[in-house]
Amino acid sequence: MSSSKPSRKKLWIILAVVVVAVIVVASVAFITHLPTFAPPAPSGPNVTIWNGTFCSDSGNCGYVPTVKNVTTGTTVTWTNTGGMTHTVTTCDSAHYNSAGCPAQDAAGLDSFTSGPIDSGKTFSYTFTTTGTYYYYCTPHPWMRGEIIVE
Template sequence: MKRSTAIAAVIIILIVVVIVAAAAVLMMDQPGIYDPNGGTNETRPSGTGNTTSGGSAVNIQNFAFDPTPLTVPVGTTVTWTNNDSIAHTATSTSGPASFDSGLLDQGETYSYTFEQAGTYDYYCTPHPFMQAQIIVTGS
């Protein structure tokens, strides 16, 4: 009787291990839950990187910023629009000045005017694998 109880316990443990492993594998495919690059997204969306004057737009959709990199002259106002169904931010990590949109729900926008030349790296705080760059040219 003890042997059959031990075998049953081992089988139950194996079933639990398989279920936990399957759940972990499924979670790896979910954006924002697991990033195999340790927080760096090496497959950034490719934008045009075109220089614009006056204003420029960044689209947030499918857990990505587009375009990136974006090149603009000093004095340009960039507007981010969240077209995703989940909240995102545009938060600077480096550059001559800092910006932070706070959480943007679907359809909300945030604008920032770049007054200093330089390279601005930014990301989404709840989804740190979402990274992008704005290059501000001029003096």
């Protein structure tokens, strides 16, 4: 006749599984709820592209600063400090859509797109015409910015 009590070995295995499960759940909860803050604005004609653990809305990813004033002939450099790939794409008639671009460029300003900018990489563009350039990130259309060239 066998005993109905679990052996000590089985109890230790069950306890170990429970402890590991608690650690995994706590780690996932911690990572997904980390506060994400935009970095300080860089100096000079630079824009930082950032993201937190996730880039699901404008509160945890974006461009800093969102509005940049420069003079004609200035080269602006965007640096991707986040862990995801982003883009810098103007909102001209070729790229405008209601989900992404904040405004269609009706003034006929030059358009540009960076293509994918991987983490740690940069994109630069020289502004030669005055006006307001609206841009956004194509994979994350809630990420928006503007360059005002005077």
